[in-house]
Amino acid sequence: METTEELAHKGRGRPRDEEARNRILGAALQVLEEQGFANTTTDAIAERAGASKATIYRWWPHKAAVLIEALRENVAQEMPFPDTGDLREDIRLQLRNFIRLLNGPHGRIFKAFVAAAQSDPEVAEAFKTVWVRPRRMDAKQVLEHHRGNSLREDADLDLVMDALYGPLYYRLLIGHGCLSEVYTDALTDLVLASILKT
Amino acid sequence: METTEELAHKGRGRPRDEEARNRILGAALQVLEEQGFANTTTDAIAERAGASKATIYRWWPHKAAVLIEALRENVAQEMPFPDTGDLREDIRLQLRNFIRLLNGPHGRIFKAFVAAAQSDPEVAEAFKTVWVRPRRMDAKQVLEHHRGNSLREDADLDLVMDALYGPLYYRLLIGHGCLSEVYTDALTDLVLASILKT
DNA sequence: AATTTACGATACTAAAAAGTTTCGAAAATC
DNA sequence: GATTTTCGAAACTTTTTAGTATCGTAAATT
Numbered sequence: 518m519e520t521t522e523e524l525a526h527k528g529r530g531r532p533r534d535e536e537a538r539n540r541i542l543g544a545a546l547q548v549l550e551e552q553g554f555a556n557t558t559t560d561a562i563a564e565r566a567g568a569s570k571a572t573i574y575r576w577w578p579h580k581a582a583v584l585i586e587a588l589r590e591n592v593a594q595e596m597p598f599p600d601t602g603d604l605r606e607d608i609r610l611q612l613r614n615f616i617r618l619l620n621g622p623h624g625r626i627f628k629a630f631v632a633a634a635q636s637d638p639e640v641a642e643a644f645k646t647v648w649v650r651p652r653r654m655d656a657k658q659v660l661e662h663h664r665g666n667s668l669r670e671d672a673d674l675d676l677v678m679d680a681l682y683g684p685l686y687y688r689l690l691i692g693h694g695c696l697s698e699v700y701t702d703a704l705t706d707l708v709l710a711s712i713l714k715t
Numbered sequence: 716m717e718t719t720e721e722l723a724h725k726g727r728g729r730p731r732d733e734e735a736r737n738r739i740l741g742a743a744l745q746v747l748e749e750q751g752f753a754n755t756t757t758d759a760i761a762e763r764a765g766a767s768k769a770t771i772y773r774w775w776p777h778k779a780a781v782l783i784e785a786l787r788e789n790v791a792q793e794m795p796f797p798d799t800g801d802l803r804e805d806i807r808l809q810l811r812n813f814i815r816l817l818n819g820p821h822g823r824i825f826k827a828f829v830a831a832a833q834s835d836p837e838v839a840e841a842f843k844t845v846w847v848r849p850r851r852m853d854a855k856q857v858l859e860h861h862r863g864n865s866l867r868e869d870a871d872l873d874l875v876m877d878a879l880y881g882p883l884y885y886r887l888l889i890g891h892g893c894l895s896e897v898y899t900d901a902l903t904d905l906v907l908a909s910i911l912k913t
Numbered sequence: 914a915a916t917t918t919a920c921g922a923t924a925c926t927a928a929a930a931a932g933t934t935t936c937g938a939a940a941a942t943c
Numbered sequence: 944g945a946t947t948t949t950c951g952a953a954a955c956t957t958t959t960t961a962g963t964a965t966c967g968t969a970a971a972t973t
Contacts, residue, residue: 530948531940537950553834555753558930569951574932631888632833635826636751641890649889675892676882676901684874684881690829690888691847692839694873703874711908728918729970735920756960767921772962 533576540566541573542587549584550625554633554640557584581633585643588630592623593647598655604667605709607659612681612701619689619696631690653678665714672712680708731774738764739771740785747782748823752831752838755782779831783841786828790821791845796853802865803907805857810879810899817887817894829888851876863912870910878906 544565548557559580563570577583595618599610619627630648634641657674664670684704688694742763746755757778761768775781793816797808817825828846832839855872862868882902886892 528948529942529946531942531950532948534940534950555834559932560930563951567951569953570932571934571952572950575949580931628833632830634890635830635888636753645889645891649891673901676898676905679882679885679892680878680902680905683883683885684877686885686888687877687881690833690884691843692832693843693847694877700874703871704878707874707878707909708905711905726918727916727972729920729972730918732920732970757962758960761921765921767923768962769922769964770920773919778961 534572537566537568537572538576541568541583542590544568545583545587546591546623546626549587549629550622553625554584554629557629559583581637581640581643584630585640585647588626588643589647592626593651595623596652598659600659600662604660604663604713605705607663608681608705608709609702611656611659612685612705613698615682615685616696616698616701619685624689627686628690631686667714669712669714677708677712681705732770735764735766735770736774739766739781740788742766743781743785744789744821744824747785747827748820751823752782752827755827757781779835779838779841782828783838783845786824786841787845790824791849793821794850796857798857798860802858802861802911803903805861806879806903806907807900809854809857810883810903811896813880813883814894814896814899817883822887825884826888829884865912867910867912875906875910879903 541562545557545562548561548565552561557580559570559573562568562580562583563573573583577586596614599607599614601607601610618624630640630644634644653675656678660668660672660674660677664672681704685696685701688696688700694700739760743755743760746759746763750759755778757768757771760766760778760781761771771781775784794812797805797812799805799808816822828838828842832842851873854876858866858870858872858875862870879902883894883899886894886898892898
């Protein structure tokens with residue numbers, strides 16, 4: 518799903534303004550953080566970016582496409598995966614990194630995307646493709662290194678992923694209880710109890 | 716937060732039509748199931764209910780209030796809690812009952828509420844008050860019976876609730892993977908491993 | 914019978930936001 | 944220097960929907 522690059526002719530005429538593009542993507546995320554998906558308007562993005570609405574619709578087919586591309590470029594890159602060699606430590610750090618993200622300004626972006634996904638299949642698919650699936654793959658791969666050592670041979674890593682990240686999304690979206698390191702450490706221990714080799 | 720009853724004067728004049736009220740609440744849920752929160756219009760509710768929009772706004776201050784009352788009256792009552800005496804069986808049945816609800820037509824109602832809660836604090840608070848908190852209280856109370864017997868003395872039931880229900884909401888909202896009994900049974904065993912008395 | 918309140922139907926108002934178009938200027942190619 | 948394409952600004956169209964108002968009728972009290 519290339520959205521942009523293949524349209525940028527290298528022929529005649531004024532070339533695309535890459536700075537404007539970056540301003541638009543950055544502004545989109547800012548507005549999304551402040552207003553949520555439903556209240557993010559293209560007018561607000563354009564104004565914040567110091568760009569024209571016409572420029573936005575010149576390069577993206579609709580509002581959601583802008584936000585999806587912004588997610589891919591400016592958020593989905595952020596999380597390196599720890600691989601310390603110690604299973605418990607790997608998971609602890611993974612979860613701590615994630616809640617640091619959720620508790621920061623970007624947390625609202627995730628809320629916004631999940632909310633929008635409920636009524637827009639394109640957003641739903643994009644969120645899974647751009648964020649959920651790659652992250653799960655990476656995380657599973659790191660944990661896989663421990664299989665047979667500290668990790669039980671029969672551990673179901675898909676279930677483990679759900680058990681680790683489900684509660685975090687749950688608290689983020691429902692808003693009961695905070696997302697602290699005390700909490701993620703306790704969650705880590707709960708899950709570890711069932712997958713540690715005895 | 717009484718919304719209705721105290722307004723129904725018993726004085727003069729035509730009394731409130733309780734059947735119309737029920738039709739409106741029922742229609743609200745139907746439309747919500749089919750269209751999601753954002754696309755649920757008062758016109759659609761009125762038409763479906765065979766009622767007038769004026770009647771809706773006569774008794775509810777705005778659209779969200781109708782949907783919240785419908786949630787409270789027609790959904791939040793549905794889930795009895797199993798109390799078999801066996802901890803594993805209690806949890807298994809709890810989760811099975813819940814996914815039966817989520818996989819049925821009402822599943823979309825939960826998606827819709829969580830989505831709407833992200834941009835409407837009143838909906839967020841109502842969802843927690845009407846659904847989340849009462850259910851968590853009930854569930855914790857049932858599990859509490861086992862403490863000291865099959866359940867470890869030091870088990871953190873808030874964390875356990877998150878570990879059990881977080882993944883289910885996660886799968887419901889993100890839409891990766893199904894919500895089957897095989898899945899909830901596996902999840903039950905994962906959580907049990909950390910809270911069973913050894 | 915007179916009064917009061919609710920009802921359904923329907924027209925209406927008002928606001929918001931998506932997406933389009935127009936325009937004059939800027940930045941590239943040939 | 945002519946052409947092409949983009950740019951920002953701003954007016955504009957269109958659609959959608961929340962919420963209100965009007966009206967004639969139905970169901971209750973006094």
